[in-house]
Amino acid sequence: MSDKSYFEHGELVGVLTTQPLDRVLDYKAPEGGCHLGAFVEVPLGPRKVIGVIWGPGAGGWDPAKTRSVSRVLDVAPMREEMRAFLTKAAAYTLTPMPAMLRLATRSPGLGDPPSMQKVYRLGDGAPDRVTPAREKVLAALEDFGGLAFTLKELAEQAGVGPSVVKGLVKQGVVFEQDTPRDTPFPRLDPDLPSKELTPDQVSAVAALSGTNGYATTLLKGVTGSGKTEVYLEAVAACLKRGQQALVLLPEIALTAEFLTRVEARFGARPAEWHSGVTMTERRRVWKMIGEGNAQLVVGARSALFLPYQNLGLVVVDEEHDSSYKQEDGVLYNARDMAVLRASLCGAKVVLASATPSLESWANAQAGKYTKVELTSRFGEAQMPVMRAIDMRAEDLPSSRWVSPTLQREIQARLEKGEQSLIFLNRRGYAPVTLCRACGAQIGCDDCDARMVEHRFLKRLMCHQCGETKPMPTVCPSCEVEGKLAPVGPGVERMAEEARALFPDARIEVLSSDLYGSARALKAHIEAIAAGAADIIIGTQLVAKGHNFPLLTLVGVIDADLGLQGSDLRAAERTFQLMRQVAGRAGRAEKPGTALLQTFQPEHPVIHAILSGDEDGFWKAEAAEREHAGVPPYGRMAGIVLSGPEVGPVFDLGNHLARHDAPLRAIGAQVFGPAPAPIARVRGRHRVRLLVKAPKGAPLQGALAKWVAGLKIPNAIRLSIDIDPQSFY
Ligand code: ADP
Ligand code: ZN
Numbered sequence: 022m023s024d025k026s027y028f029e030h031g032e033l034v035g036v037l038t039t040q041p042l043d044r045v046l047d048y049k050a051p052e053g054g055c056h057l058g059a060f061v062e063v064p065l066g067p068r069k070v071i072g073v074i075w076g077p078g079a080g081g082w083d084p085a086k087t088r089s090v091s092r093v094l095d096v097a098p099m100r101e102e103m104r105a106f107l108t109k110a111a112a113y114t115l116t117p118m119p120a121m122l123r124l125a126t127r128s129p130g131l132g133d134p135p136s137m138q139k140v141y142r143l144g145d146g147a148p149d150r151v152t153p154a155r156e157k158v159l160a161a162l163e164d165f166g167g168l169a170f171t172l173k174e175l176a177e178q179a180g181v182g183p184s185v186v187k188g189l190v191k192q193g194v195v196f197e198q199d200t201p202r203d204t205p206f207p208r209l210d211p212d213l214p215s216k217e218l219t220p221d222q223v224s225a226v227a228a229l230s231g232t233n234g235y236a237t238t239l240l241k242g243v244t245g246s247g248k249t250e251v252y253l254e255a256v257a258a259c260l261k262r263g264q265q266a267l268v269l270l271p272e273i274a275l276t277a278e279f280l281t282r283v284e285a286r287f288g289a290r291p292a293e294w295h296s297g298v299t300m301t302e303r304r305r306v307w308k309m310i311g312e313g314n315a316q317l318v319v320g321a322r323s324a325l326f327l328p329y330q331n332l333g334l335v336v337v338d339e340e341h342d343s344s345y346k347q348e349d350g351v352l353y354n355a356r357d358m359a360v361l362r363a364s365l366c367g368a369k370v371v372l373a374s375a376t377p378s379l380e381s382w383a384n385a386q387a388g389k390y391t392k393v394e395l396t397s398r399f400g401e402a403q404m405p406v407m408r409a410i411d412m413r414a415e416d417l418p419s420s421r422w423v424s425p426t427l428q429r430e431i432q433a434r435l436e437k438g439e440q441s442l443i444f445l446n447r448r449g450y451a452p453v454t455l456c457r458a459c460g461a462q463i464g465c466d467d468c469d470a471r472m473v474e475h476r477f478l479k480r481l482m483c484h485q486c487g488e489t490k491p492m493p494t495v496c497p498s499c500e501v502e503g504k505l506a507p508v509g510p511g512v513e514r515m516a517e518e519a520r521a522l523f524p525d526a527r528i529e530v531l532s533s534d535l536y537g538s539a540r541a542l543k544a545h546i547e548a549i550a551a552g553a554a555d556i557i558i559g560t561q562l563v564a565k566g567h568n569f570p571l572l573t574l575v576g577v578i579d580a581d582l583g584l585q586g587s588d589l590r591a592a593e594r595t596f597q598l599m600r601q602v603a604g605r606a607g608r609a610e611k612p613g614t615a616l617l618q619t620f621q622p623e624h625p626v627i628h629a630i631l632s633g634d635e636d637g638f639w640k641a642e643a644a645e646r647e648h649a650g651v652p653p654y655g656r657m658a659g660i661v662l663s664g665p666e667v668g669p670v671f672d673l674g675n676h677l678a679r680h681d682a683p684l685r686a687i688g689a690q691v692f693g694p695a696p697a698p699i700a701r702v703r704g705r706h707r708v709r710l711l712v713k714a715p716k717g718a719p720l721q722g723a724l725a726k727w728v729a730g731l732k733i734p735n736a737i738r739l740s741i742d743i744d745p746q747s748f749y
Contacts, residue, residue, distance in 0.1 A: 025077055026057045033078025033087065036063050038070050039123045047078035051090040058098035062091045062132055071126055073099050094132055097311045097328065099125070102366040109365070110358055115721055115741050116351045124326040124351060128307035129300040137199045141170050141186060146193035154181045158189060203305040205314035209287035211257035216250055221395055225251045228393045229371055230258035237360055237370040239340075239385045241377055242395030243404055244604030248373045249279070251395070252336045253286050255371055256317060260287070264333025264368075265310070266317045267324055269355060271342035272565045273297050274533075276319055277543040283317065294320030294327065322347060322355030325362055332368045335359045339565060340372035340381060341597050346746040354744060356381075375604055376597040379590075379646065382639050383653045405575070405606040405613035407631050409622040421518060422510050427576045427616055428522055434574045435526055435555055439611065441574040442557045443515055444564070444602050446582060448484070448532050450476040450514045451507030454492075461498035463505070469701040475534070476513050486703045515558050515578065529554035531563050564601040573613045575606045580617035584626060589651055590746070592626045596638055599630045650713060652744055656689075656720045659745035660710040661697060664737040667706040673737055674708045683726035689714035705738075 028034050028050040035045040048063050055061065059074045069091055078087075103125065111121040130136075143162040148155055157179040162170070176183045189195040218226065229238050229251065242248045252268070259266045270276055273295045284290050292306045292315040309315040311328040318324050322345055325335070337345070337356050345355040356372065363370045372381050372390070385392040398404060415424040423431075423443070431441045451474045454463045463472045465483035472481035472490070480489040495502045507514065516530045529549055533542070549557055550569050557563065557572070583595035599617065607613020619627050629638035647654040660677070664670040674694025681691045693710035700707055714720045724741060733739055 027054060028057075028074070028077070029054050033080055033084075034074050034090065035076045035078050036061060036072040036090065037075040037118055037122055038063065038065065038072035039119050039126060040065060040070050041117065041119050043117065045075050045079070045118075046072075047080065047082055047087055049087055049089040051092060053093070055090060055093050056098045058100060058104060060094040060096050060099065060126070060131065062094065064088050064091055071132060073104075073122060075104070095134065096131065096308065097330065099328065100330070100366075103328065105365050106362050109361060110353065112721060113357075113361070114351060114353050114743055115724060116353075120351055124323060125328070127323065127326070128304050130304050131307070136202045138171060138202045140198055140200050141172060141175050141190070142196045142198065144193050144196035148189060148192055148194050152185075154179075154185045155189060155194075157181055158186055158195065162195070202301070203308045205309055205312070206292050206316070207289035209260055209283070209289050209291065209316050211260040211287060213286065213288050215254060215257065215286060218250065218254070219247070219399065221397070222247050222251050225393045225395055226254040226258075228391060229255040229369070234367045235364045235369065237363070237372065237384075237390045239377055239381050239390045239392045240371050240373040240395075241392060242373075242375060243398060244375045244601065245398040246375075246395035247399045248375075248395060249282065249338070250399075252338070252371050252373055253282065255334060255336070255369070257286070259334040259369075260316055262333055264331045265313070265315070265329050266334040266336070267327075267329070267332065268317070268319045268336040268338065269322060269324060269345070269359065270319065271339045271344045272562065273321065274542050274546055274562065275338075275565060275567060277547065278567060279319060283319070287317075291315070291317035291319050294318055294324040296321065322353075322358075325355055325358055329366075332363070332366050334369050334371070335363050336371045336373060338373045340374045341376055341378040342565065343594070343746055348747060352740065352742045354746070357744070376600045376635075378597075379593055379639065379642055380653045383643060386643075404633070405603050405615045407603055407615045407617070407633070409580075409627060409631055410616050410618045411622050412618050412620045415618075422515065422578050422618075423518055423522060423576070424618055427618065430574055430614070430616060431523065431556065431576065435523060439574070440552070440555060440557065440569060440572040441576065442559060442563060442569070442572055442602075442605055443519060443576050443578060444559055445510060445512050445515050445578040446561050446598070447509075447511045448475075448534050448560055449473040449482065449511035451509055451511055453508040454481065454505055455508045456496035456498060456501065456504050457506050458501035458504040459496060459499035461496060463493070463497065467701070467704040469699050473511065474507055485699060510578065512558050512560055519556055519558060523556060526555040527553070528556045528558065531557055531559040533560065533562050561598060561602075563605060564598055567605075569605055572605055573607055573611045575603055575613070575615040577602060577615070577617045580619040580627060580630075581621060581624070584621075584624065588747070589646070589649075592642060595626055596630055596642075600635075603630075650715070653716075655716050656714040656718060657744060658712040658714075658720060658724055659742040660693075660712065661707055661740050661742070662694070662710075662737060663702075663705040663707045663740075664734070665705060666736070667708075669734055670706050670708045670737055673731075673733065673739075674710055677710060677727070677731070681727065683723045684712060684714070687714060687718040687720065687723045689718060689720065689723060 030050055030052050032050045033047055034050050036048050037045050055074055057074055061072055062069050063072050107121045111118050161179040172183050172186055175186055190197045240248055256266045280290050294306050313330045337359050340356050347353050360370050384390045410424050410426050417424055434441045453471050454474050465472055465488055468483055468485040470483055470485045472483055475482050481492055482489045496505060512530050512532050516528055519528050546567055552571055584591055603615035606615050662670050662674050671694060678691050684691055690713050691710055694708045697707035697709045
């Protein structure tokens with residue numbers, strides 16, 4: 022990157038655009054000049070596109086033919102640390118720079134001029150006639166201490182029609198004004214009193230806010246130990262230094278509860294950034310962060326790419342959660358990118374989890390991260406008692422999944438007025454629909470996957486591509502009628518069973534697909550937490566962080582479910598998920614119990630979950646991975662080739678496997694090509710190769726060389742996933 026930070030009118034500048042081109046383009050600086058990092062609009066062919074001044078131009082073109090930057094956008098230039106972040110993140114994930122820049126410019130209307138809107142405040146005049154409707158408007162304005170409202174907001178708040186407001190404007194009682202549409206976020210006050218922390222929590226806070234500059238801390242603590250309280254104090258310390266903070270959450274449904282806690286601690290709500298936020302609000306968030314007028318952002322992984330001016334802290338809550346890995350488009354892990362982002366701008370990172378990822382655990386063992394532990398639950402709350410239900414000894418008819426033991430335990434909770442959770446990590450009614458005449462299973466037309474029955478939607482759905490179709494009445498294979506039958510349980514089927522077993526209980530299903538909007542889901546979770554259900558039937562959605570204070574029993578229908586795959590993280594995931602789910606029980610004063618239905622109670626992972634011997638589990642798991650040379654003790658990349666015809670896809674895979682000299686040069690090995698576990702998705706055949714390299718090997722450089730000369734036919738797509746999390 023150059024030292025030059027300003028370009029005079031007419032000087033050559035290099036502009037990185039969001040268009041899929043493999044280089045930075047030369048333009049002339051516009052009238053008035055431009056700063057390095059400035060967001061600009063440039064002509065490209067017949068269009069205007071968004072870009073960033075990336076450095077001086079390369080030259081070598083006919084100056085007369087070089088076009089000028091059209092205009093500089095009305096937003097703060099991209100900071101050098103952000104340009105460095107995008108460059109390094111692109112190199113790490115082998116992503117082209119334009120795609121990286123797209124992540125950093127995801128603000129609707131970025132190029133628009135500042136837009137204005139009419140707002141309404143209390144004026145000085147008195148109305149000629151006081152009516153009840155008019156009084157309501159004045160009361161609303163007074164209640165909010167002179168804050169400005171839009172017409173719609175004010176009318177709604179007062180419960181009157183807009184004409185009432187307009188009438189008051191005419192008389193000068195209410196004052197109408199044009200203001201910029203994007204308004205600053207209310208100030209958060211870190212000096213408001215915090216909760217009184219326990220000695221453990223106090224030392225954790227001290228450890229998180231200690232040294233100056235970049236540091237990553239793994240904040241480990243059982244569910245309910247007060248990790249959120251602790252990192253809120255780290256946020257407070259960051260705000261007191263006058264810096265901005267970011268809190269990443271793995272699930273939008275969790276933000277509602279967190280926002281309330283922020284408001285209680287700092288007196289106002291932070292900015293939100295995730296798929297449930299309106300376009301107008303997104304534009305405001307993006308702008309206000311760039312102007313330093315938003316101190317705290319709560320968001321999903323893409324919030325890492327917002328234009329912070331002074332980022333001091335990034336919290337990654339539930340850092341082990343696999344949803345931090347983006348699985349399409351740019352394949353990045355937000356946890357790792359948070360660490361990169363922070364290290365480049367001297368910010369702190371807090372990775373919070375009750376069950377850290379093996380990667381973070383290993384980094385803490387190696388001294389790269391500091392580890393801070395909260396060992397007990399806050400207040401009276403105790404860790405739940407955990408026990409296995411040995412399904413080999415339970416007497417259960419077929420197509421029933423709640424064992425007599427679990428049934429008795431739920432019944433006991435019902436009698437005491439306490440909540441139970443039946444946990445099954447499977448959406449829909451039944452994972453398989455089988456023809457009892459010919460044995461065929463109904464599959465997706467476009468994917469190598471079975472269709473899942475969703476009785477609530479009255480359709481079959483493919484969980485790979487989202488395609489749905491009505492439930493057929495005759496078997497698509499043998500055309501026999503009335504023989505199609507569901508096999509195996511999903512949460513909807515569990516609800517049916519629970520209704521039969523507990524006819525008087527209030528039963529609610531919590532599954533991400535049953536709610537039209539994130540907002541509806543949030544509202545539902547809150548109602549359930551407040552006691553609107555006796556039995557909750559849930560997928561992994563409920564395992565993530567939400568408080569259910571009345572819940573004292575968790576019954577896991579199939580604790581063996583996650584152990585079957587060949588995924589290298591199967592054991593780790595099961596361990597984390599089971600511990601997380603169990604942690605839902607007994608969060609308040611009442612002790613909790615977690616019961617795991619399993620056919621293999623002696624399996625080492627089940628054993629580790631039940632005994633709570635976490636260090637033992639991590640050590641055994643670490644030893645195994647070290648022995649196999651896989652992450653975090655070795656490096657890995659997954660290559661997926663896909664195309665409409667299987668032959669050419671395999672040919673390309675074989676070609677790659679044969680020409681592996683650049684990889685051998687760094688001591689890496691190539692495995693495959695082999696059909697991917699899901700060998701066809703959306704009509705495209707999928708072939709995988711796996712590259713394993715020693716820790717510390719320059720893997721990205723070698724991969725880039727490996728695929729550089731490759732002639733990829735148009736119909737075939739190649740994607741490279743560094744540190745793959747899923748192997749489907
Ligand atoms: P975690 O994030 O580890 O699951 P939380 O921070 O959500 O834990 O704390 C669990 C519950 O205990 C919350 O309701 C929280 O408000 C409460 N709590 C934790 N620490 C304190 C404290 N020092 N004073 C009062 N309440 C606390
Ligand atoms: Zn499909």
